[in-house]
Amino acid sequence: MSVLDPTVPPADPAGEIDADERRRRRRTRFEKVGRWILPILTLALGLWLWDRIVVWNAIPHYILPGPGLVFQTLIADWPILFEALLVTLQITLMALAVAVLGGVGLAVLFSQSRWMEMSFYPYAVILQVTPIVAIAPLIFIYVESRLAGLLLCAWLVAFFPVLSNTTLGLNSADHNLRDLFRIYGATRWQKLRFLQLPSALPYFLGGLRIAGGLSLIGAVVAEYVAGTGGLKSGLAFRILEAGYRLNIPRMFAALILIAATGVVIFAGLSFLSHMLLRKWHESALKREA
Amino acid sequence: MRVAAPQGSARAPVVRMQGVGKTFNGTVVALRDMDLTAREGDFISLLGPSGCGKSTALRLIAGLIEPTRGRIEWTGGAPDLGVVFQEPTLMPWATVAHNVWLPLRLRGQSFDAVRADVEEALDLVGLADFPDAYPRELSGGMKMRVSIARAMVTHPRVILMDEPFAALDEITRFKLNDDLLALKEKIGCTVIFVTHSVFESVFLSDRIVVMAARPGRVIRELAVDAPYPRSEDFRTSAEYARHTRAATDALHDAMAAA
Ligand SMILES: Nc1ncnc2c1ncn2[C@@H]1O[C@H](COP(=O)(O)OP(=O)(O)OP(=O)(O)O)[C@@H](O)[C@H]1O
Ligand SMILES: [Mg+2]
Numbered sequence: 001m002s003v004l005d006p007t008v009p010p011a012d013p014a015g016e017i018d019a020d021e022r023r024r025r026r027r028t029r030f031e032k033v034g035r036w037i038l039p040i041l042t043l044a045l046g047l048w049l050w051d052r053i054v055v056w057n058a059i060p061h062y063i064l065p066g067p068g069l070v071f072q073t074l075i076a077d078w079p080i081l082f083e084a085l086l087v088t089l090q091i092t093l094m095a096l097a098v099a100v101l102g103g104v105g106l107a108v109l110f111s112q113s114r115w116m117e118m119s120f121y122p123y124a125v126i127l128q129v130t131p132i133v134a135i136a137p138l139i140f141i142y143v144e145s146r147l148a149g150l151l152l153c154a155w156l157v158a159f160f161p162v163l164s165n166t167t168l169g170l171n172s173a174d175h176n177l178r179d180l181f182r183i184y185g186a187t188r189w190q191k192l193r194f195l196q197l198p199s200a201l202p203y204f205l206g207g208l209r210i211a212g213g214l215s216l217i218g219a220v221v222a223e224y225v226a227g228t229g230g231l232k233s234g235l236a237f238r239i240l241e242a243g244y245r246l247n248i249p250r251m252f253a254a255l256i257l258i259a260a261t262g263v264v265i266f267a268g269l270s271f272l273s274h275m276l277l278r279k280w281h282e283s284a285l286k287r288e289a
Numbered sequence: 290m291r292v293a294a295p296q297g298s299a300r301a302p303v304v305r306m307q308g309v310g311k312t313f314n315g316t317v318v319a320l321r322d323m324d325l326t327a328r329e330g331d332f333i334s335l336l337g338p339s340g341c342g343k344s345t346a347l348r349l350i351a352g353l354i355e356p357t358r359g360r361i362e363w364t365g366g367a368p369d370l371g372v373v374f375q376e377p378t379l380m381p382w383a384t385v386a387h388n389v390w391l392p393l394r395l396r397g398q399s400f401d402a403v404r405a406d407v408e409e410a411l412d413l414v415g416l417a418d419f420p421d422a423y424p425r426e427l428s429g430g431m432k433m434r435v436s437i438a439r440a441m442v443t444h445p446r447v448i449l450m451d452e453p454f455a456a457l458d459e460i461t462r463f464k465l466n467d468d469l470l471a472l473k474e475k476i477g478c479t480v481i482f483v484t485h486s487v488f489e490s491v492f493l494s495d496r497i498v499v500m501a502a503r504p505g506r507v508i509r510e511l512a513v514d515a516p517y518p519r520s521e522d523f524r525t526s527a528e529y530a531r532h533t534r535a536a537t538d539a540l541h542d543a544m545a546a547a
Contacts, residue, residue: 018311176378183351183372184395194394198382280381 065249072251074256079239081250085257088234091147091219092265095154101213103162104153104204110194111170112188127162132218136225146226153225165207166219168199178243202281205273212265220258300328301364303446303479304350306500308359311345318504319345320361325498325507327447327479332470334490334497335483336536337543342505343483347449350481371440371448371478375455377432377517379424379439384432386411388421389439396443403442410442430461437469439466441476450482454489463524466492470519487540492524499536501543508546509539 017025047067054061063071074081106124110117117284136153143149173195181191223236233241235254242250277284300441304327320342320435327333335343348354349361352368372390379388386400386407393403400407411417414434424432433453440448454462466489473480484490490497497511515523523529 174378176374176376177380179348179351179353179374180372180378180391182353182396183370184392186395190395194391195380198380201382280425285425 044107062246062248067071067251069249070252070256074253077250077253081235081254084233084235084238084254085254085261087214087232088219088223088236088258089225089261090215091154091234092261095151095158095215095218096212096265097153098155099158099162099215101157102207103207103211104166106159106163107166107170107200108192110167112192117167124160124163127156130163131219133225136222140226149226150219150222153222154215157218157221158215161207161214162204163205163207165210166200167204170196172203174197202273202277202283205269205276209266209269209273211263212269216258216262216265300330302326302328303331303364304368305362305364306346306350306359308360309346309356309359309361310358311342311349311354312357320349320505322509327481329446329479330477331481331496332473333482333496334494335481335500335503336485336487336490336497336540337500338502338540339485340505341500341502341543343500344451345505346500347481347483350447351449365446369443369446371443373433373436373440373450373453375452377424377436379435380434381424384421384423385416385427385435388424388435389442391439392443394534406442410438413441413475414438414468424429425545430457430465434458434464437465437472437489441472441478444476445478447479447481450480452483452485455485462489463484467520469493470517474518487536488534491529491536492519497536497539498541499539501546508543511535511539 051066051068052148054064065073106120110121117192132153135156136149139152140146140149143152170192177195178191181195186194219234220236223234227237227240235258239254242248242254274284306323306325309320309323310318312318323342323346325333325346335346337343345354349356351370351372352361373534380391383391389407390400390403393406394400408417408420411420414437416431416434416438419427419431424435427435436453440450452468454465457465469480472494482490484493491513495513495517497513498507499509500506501508505546511532515526515528515532520545
């Protein structure tokens with residue numbers, strides 16, 4: 001097998017370990033531990049500095065709360081914040097789902113018809129490069145349902161990476177394999193199903209990871225613009241509201257929740273990507289250095 | 290499976306190229322006026338320097354490109370082909386068995402229905418123990434074997450091979466040459482084989498078509514009349530040396546003619 005797990009060095013009864021090998025093992029051990037320890041140390045250091053700056057300068061909590069107070073607020077306001085988190089998360093995940101359907105659907109359509117691609121791809125680019133904050137107010141004027149408006153905004157932000165990456169992937173199938181499919185008289189559908197879609201999978205998953213973060217951003221930005229009309233309020237609205245009331249600790253608490261959500265989404269999608277590709281794709285393989 | 294055809298020109302033609310030419314972009318003459326008749330059971334090598342249109346000839350026969358001039362005729366209905374490229378050209382996301390299944394899958398046959406054929410093809414190329422391996426877990430020679438198994442699994446009338454062993458080391462190449470002859474004997478197909486190597490072409494083929502470049506064309510056809518099966522003894526025989534000499538001379542003429 002060409003993959004060796006570098007994290008589990010085999011025993012060495014025969015004295016086969018030379019200086020190179022020892023150095024490699026030290027490096028892998030260091031990387032394995034450092035990957036977790038170092039960011040945690042940085043975080044601790046940052047929190048400590050933050051706390052000291054607040055204490056030493058006697059900054060009032062309505063200007064800059066210390067990390068302890070933010071944490072207390074997070075616990076105390078958990079019922080409100082958690083409910084808001086669920087709303088934001090719901091919009092985000094729905095938008096991501098629609099972005100995947102729309103992005104992959106359009107990419108497949110474009111790959112099947114040059115006409116479609118030439119006619120519509122430029123407009124997909126235009127939608128992508130126009131800032132969402134500039135479009136969002138218009139959307140909320142014309143779209144009756146607030147949920148639909150929020151979804152539309154988040155989708156507009158998130159679908160493009162899926163579309164462009166999947167398009168690239170569908171077109172990147174190996175040329176000899178394409179010839180082979182032609183020689184065996186494969187139908188369009190067979191070529192799509194057995195050749196293009198599997199070739200596009202790694203590209204799609206790369207786009208998906210970007211889209212995950214973007215749909216969260218889209219959901220938050222859209223809520224800033226839309227305000228809360230009838231619907232339950234999400235994290236963005238809680239931040240705005242807390243800002244009006246000068247409840248700075250709650251603003252920080254909500255911000256932390258949003259950031260944590262983004263990280264969890266990214267990690268989840270990375271894990272999904274790893275699971276789908278680990279058997280065959282270069283990006284998921286660990287090799288000996 | 291077809292029975293091996295009788296020797297000699299009495300064998301039935303399978304595919305015939307008549308005055309075939311191919312010009313790219315209206316200016317690059319990749320192939321000019323090529324005549325070739327492949328008969329049942331033939332092993333034909335196309336031998337020539339780089340750029341002499343060997344791959345072009347193969348792609349024309351495979352129907353991947355249309356001839357600018359001349360015609361390509363298949364006797365007995367539709368083309369029935371297997372192909373092996375210079376790279377193994379396997380689907381990295383599929384296991385060895387599923388890669389071999391591909392031609393049958395494209396005909397709409399389920400894996401369970403053809404499991405025996407896939408296993409037989411893998412057995413023929415000596416990979417019976419690796420059906421569930423992924424291509425990245427195999428060596429270059431093993432990947433090429435999978436590629437050959439995939440070409441053979443449909444028992445095609447003709448197999449086209451474009452420098453299949455060029456990227457392999459000599460020991461592996463000799464081994465695969467031996468195995469290829471054995472396989473061809475079993476399946477009884479016609480092989481059209483592109484190579485740069487005089488030794489390979491003499492060892493494998495009963496006809497060597499020598500080509501020259503600029504413009505790509507056939508300059509000579511040599512017959513290697515040594516009987517099959519050929520073995521290691523043939524590689525060291527005087528007869529083999531004589532044939533390689535003749536082929537080398539023809540190749541030099543081809544280079545000089547360019
Ligand atoms: N698609 C193409 N477009 C333009 N020119 C081409 C194309 N394919 C081949 N040619 C040209 O046709 C000529 C013959 O090419 P071909 O690939 O058939 O050579 P070859 O004998 O297979 O060479 P090699 O041994 O290097 O593989 C070359 O000059 C090449 O540049
Ligand atoms: Mg070539």
